[in-house]
Amino acid sequence: MNRSRGKPRRAPDAPAAVGQRIELTLERLTHDGRGIGRWQGRTVFAEGGLPGEKVDTRVVRARSKLIETRVIKVLEASPERQEPACPHIALCGGCSLQHMPRQTQLDIKQQALAQQLQHFAGLQPERWMPALTAADYGYRQRTRLSMRWDRQAQRLVVGYRQRASSELVELTQCPVLVPVLDGVLRELPALLQQLDARAGLGHIELIAGEHPSMVVRHMQPLSAADIDRLHGLATAHGLVCRLQPEAAGSAQALQPDAPEPAYRLADQQLVFRFAAGDFTQVNAEVNQQMVNQALDWLALQPGERVLDLFCGVGNFALPMARAGALVTGVEGSAEMVERAGSNAQLNGLAEVHFFQADLSKPDALTWKDDYQAALLDPPRDGAAELVAVLAQRKLQRILYVSCNPATLARDAGILAEAGYRLAQAGVMDMFPQTAHVEAMALFVSGKD
Numbered sequence: 001m002n003r004s005r006g007k008p009r010r011a012p013d014a015p016a017a018v019g020q021r022i023e024l025t026l027e028r029l030t031h032d033g034r035g036i037g038r039w040q041g042r043t044v045f046a047e048g049g050l051p052g053e054k055v056d057t058r059v060v061r062a063r064s065k066l067i068e069t070r071v072i073k074v075l076e077a078s079p080e081r082q083e084p085a086c087p088h089i090a091l092c093g094g095c096s097l098q099h100m101p102r103q104t105q106l107d108i109k110q111q112a113l114a115q116q117l118q119h120f121a122g123l124q125p126e127r128w129m130p131a132l133t134a135a136d137y138g139y140r141q142r143t144r145l146s147m148r149w150d151r152q153a154q155r156l157v158v159g160y161r162q163r164a165s166s167e168l169v170e171l172t173q174c175p176v177l178v179p180v181l182d183g184v185l186r187e188l189p190a191l192l193q194q195l196d197a198r199a200g201l202g203h204i205e206l207i208a209g210e211h212p213s214m215v216v217r218h219m220q221p222l223s224a225a226d227i228d229r230l231h232g233l234a235t236a237h238g239l240v241c242r243l244q245p246e247a248a249g250s251a252q253a254l255q256p257d258a259p260e261p262a263y264r265l266a267d268q269q270l271v272f273r274f275a276a277g278d279f280t281q282v283n284a285e286v287n288q289q290m291v292n293q294a295l296d297w298l299a300l301q302p303g304e305r306v307l308d309l310f311c312g313v314g315n316f317a318l319p320m321a322r323a324g325a326l327v328t329g330v331e332g333s334a335e336m337v338e339r340a341g342s343n344a345q346l347n348g349l350a351e352v353h354f355f356q357a358d359l360s361k362p363d364a365l366t367w368k369d370d371y372q373a374a375l376l377d378p379p380r381d382g383a384a385e386l387v388a389v390l391a392q393r394k395l396q397r398i399l400y401v402s403c404n405p406a407t408l409a410r411d412a413g414i415l416a417e418a419g420y421r422l423a424q425a426g427v428m429d430m431f432p433q434t435a436h437v438e439a440m441a442l443f444v445s446g447k448d
Helices: 102-121 179-192 224-236 284-298 317-322 334-346 384-392 405-417
Strands: 021-025 035-039 042-047 054-062 066-076 142-150 155-161 168-170 201-207 213-218 240-245 262-265 270-273 305-309 326-331 353-356 373-376 397-402 420-428 438-445
Touching: 021 035, 021 042, 021 066, 042 054, 102 405, 102 420, 142 179, 155 179, 179 201, 179 224, 213 224, 224 240, 262 284, 270 317, 270 334, 284 317, 284 373, 284 397, 284 420, 284 438, 305 317, 317 326, 317 334, 326 334, 334 353, 373 384, 384 397, 384 405, 397 405, 405 420, 405 438
Parallel strands: 042 066, 213 240, 305 326, 305 373, 326 353, 373 397
Antiparallel strands: 021 054, 035 042, 054 066, 142 155, 142 201, 155 168, 201 213, 262 270, 397 438, 420 438
């Protein structure tokens, strides 16, 4: 018989047990927004706490010199504490910074970037640029909802992943979604419970933008009644309903001749079509600011040759081409290369060219022209080998767009060793209320 059930679990060398309650007075914040305090001579991280607060926490991980906890009750609140807008914050693993003012969120993101640049590369930019910001809430243009069939309860669970768990948080709303998607979400779980095929649903993706869509992935056939229910909800909110059977590749719209999802860069008068599953930026307002800033920092002259690496659907390539640059876009996915080329044709930009290459293997790149500048927007693991190749080619300007300050800092060190200056850098608050840090950095060859 297991007599330890229900008791706190203690790690082998831990000074505290998982599940144990600890009272703390918090002193400062970590780079990801957790409070820091001390307990029995050990450092304690407290998710959900602010400096100056006295909090009651529960241990979620314990090591010999470091304890990780989660705030379960605020005993003495900071005057900066804000009431989270989301009713699911206690469980949802998404927007963990809602309890702090927006400016504090921006400050810790700026500090995270500065600390990583100093730690990994011994660098600081010649100029820190203002953060790019937009709305605090109601900004997210797309989301994916997970599904789990509860056999015991005979019901469908719809939501996001819980914090540090594979379980789902059942949702009734999501304040960071744009209003049209939040409106769908408020009605969607109840409707899904009515479907005959509810036990065989995979996930649902909600997409806003120019032609909003609801993409339903299903592992078993849908009845005519199911299709009517889904179609009715989508059309009631102005969305196109698209079905994606497990065996099929692309999602098929129920409405005849329905346009593909799309977004617009109004300042450049560009439209970008994309498919469900393609990577696009979820924050439309910050994306527009980001593109404008990239054009400003690169200061492209008509006729300059520019590389756009990890180009996606052409988010940076087409604006640079519109500014008169001769742009070559490179992407690892053949489907994305085709999509980018189609977007170039859609916008009448015949001089921009796109190629497929595995950018994790920079020797796969064929250098046919001399380029004056490059823009790269790599995934979280960065592009260490690629920036080394760019440095060898002695490009004048390299603009690095990053979703991970640590790999940006590592790659910045490679460029610095090759003689590049970090001319300017700044954060972009693409995901308010979260600890995600997006950044842009401009590297220039030579001393001045």
